Amino acid sequence: MSETIALEISRKKPASLARWPVQDIIELYETPLLDLLYKAQTVHRQHHEANAVQLSSLLSIKTGGCPEDCSYCPQSSRYDTEVEKERLLELEEVLAAAREAQAGGAQRFCMGAAWRSPKAHHIDAVAEMVRAVKAMGLETCVTLGMLKDGQAEQLKQAGLDYYNHNLDSSPEFYTRIITTRTYQDRLDTLERVRNAGIHVCCGGIVGMGESRRDRAGLVAQLANMDPYPESVPINNLVKVGGTPLADTPDIDPLEFVRTIAVARITMPKAVVRLSAGRQAMSDSTQALCFMAGAGSIFYGDKLLTTGNPEFTADQALFERLGLHPISGPSWHA
Numbered sequence: 277m278s279e280t281i282a283l284e285i286s287r288k289k290p291a292s293l294a295r296w297p298v299q300d301i302i303e304l305y306e307t308p309l310l311d312l313l314y315k316a317q318t319v320h321r322q323h324h325e326a327n328a329v330q331l332s333s334l335l336s337i338k339t340g341g342c343p344e345d346c347s348y349c350p351q352s353s354r355y356d357t358e359v360e361k362e363r364l365l366e367l368e369e370v371l372a373a374a375r376e377a378q379a380g381g382a383q384r385f386c387m388g389a390a391w392r393s394p395k396a397h398h399i400d401a402v403a404e405m406v407r408a409v410k411a412m413g414l415e416t417c418v419t420l421g422m423l424k425d426g427q428a429e430q431l432k433q434a435g436l437d438y439y440n441h442n443l444d445s446s447p448e449f450y451t452r453i454i455t456t457r458t459y460q461d462r463l464d465t466l467e468r469v470r471n472a473g474i475h476v477c478c479g480g481i482v483g484m485g486e487s488r489r490d491r492a493g494l495v496a497q498l499a500n501m502d503p504y505p506e507s508v509p510i511n512n513l514v515k516v517g518g519t520p521l522a523d524t525p526d527i528d529p530l531e532f533v534r535t536i537a538v539a540r541i542t543m544p545k546a547v548v549r550l551s552a553g554r555q556a557m558s559d560s561t562q563a564l565c566f567m568a569g570a571g572s573i574f575y576g577d578k579l580l581t582t583g584n585p586e587f588t589a590d591q592a593l594f595e596r597l598g599l600h601p602i603s604g605p606s607w608h609a
């Protein structure tokens with residue numbers, strides 16, 4: 277790496293208490309694309325294996341019927357989408373899916389539930405799932421909504437590695453997409469997860485009609501957490517018929533790539549995840565996301581309720597780009 281870039285990067289966040297002002301993040305966004313990609317890939321290689329991508333598989337263990345009003349979400353009971361409310365899956369159903377994911381090459385198994393906030397018996401059931409999936413040798417992640425005191429600890433005891441809970445957007449734009457829970461509610465759950473010793477997986481969605489300042493505002497919120505999340509999913513909005521955001525205009529793919537790069541540079545040790553939205557993305561845009569420092573994808577033909585590229589398509593993409601699945605745990609503190 278050139279000395280100028282090394283200096284510039286270290287000047288931005290010299291000590292653990294240094295903060296990223298939103299304006300500095302906007303300036304990063306405004307960098308010429310090739311400089312930004314060069315900088316992001318340089319930071320990436322200082323902390324992560326080059327050309328290696330971590331593979332996680334997702335399973336919706338409790339689908340639909342959610343009381344929250346997240347404008348992007350097909351699982352909200354407030355919108356007329358094709359998603360039907362289902363029961364919580366049985367342990368055996370979850371394990372069958374985990375075995376399939378592992379056989380396909382996934383290293384982490386993520387289980388999602390369409391709850392505002394899990395009840396005590398939900399946590400008991402999910403803890404059993406976590407224990408059993410962990411015993412298979414997979415890393416575990418769950419996303420269950422807001423947690424109450426003691427619930428994160430119970431999941432940690434069961435062997436949970438990561439809890440996913442997204443901030444979704446800047447505090448300002450957030451109030452335009454969700455009214456049933458506050459930004460502070462989310463920060464409180466993230467603190468419970470952190471205090472329980474579970475790795476934090478927290479990111480957001482791009483392409484909901486937000487401004488670049490909002491995207492920078494989201495990244496600032498994440499990068500200024502102390503410590504910042506170990507795992508940062510960047511989702512491109514999947515537009516689902518019946519949701520309020522179904523007809524949102526497409527975001528420029530290069531703006532999505534820039535968001536990955538800016539997350540990469542501001543949170544050097546985090547694994548930045550190229551998450552939802554890959555099905556509508558060209559191979560070339562995905563290649564630029566990897567160049568920008570994305571180090572993980574969801575692997576398998578389904579996200580929670582929407583589609584994701586087929587295993588074979590991703591294998592072909594990896595072959596074309598000379599990428600390989602990462603070996604071993606993806607977070608080195």
Ligand code: SAM
Pocket residue numbers: 342348349350351388389390391392419420421422440441442444480481511512513514515516552580
């Ligand atoms: N109900 C829990 C919650 O909201 O915390 C967990 C499941 S929820 C589906 C997990 C995350 O998926 C959301 O926070 C959001 O960031 C993302 N998500 C949901 N619908 C999406 C969509 N249509 N496009 C992109 N990301 C989406």
Ligand code: DTB
Pocket residue numbers: 334350386388419440442479480509510511514551552579580581582583
């Ligand atoms: C995250 O940030 N993205 C994943 C995961 N966390 C749980 C979810 C994406 C959901 C996309 C819409 C769906 O399939 O329902």
Ligand code: SF4
Pocket residue numbers: 342343344345346349350351352389390391392421
């Ligand atoms: Fe419910 Fe989560 Fe969907 Fe919001 S994102 S409606 S909380 S399932």
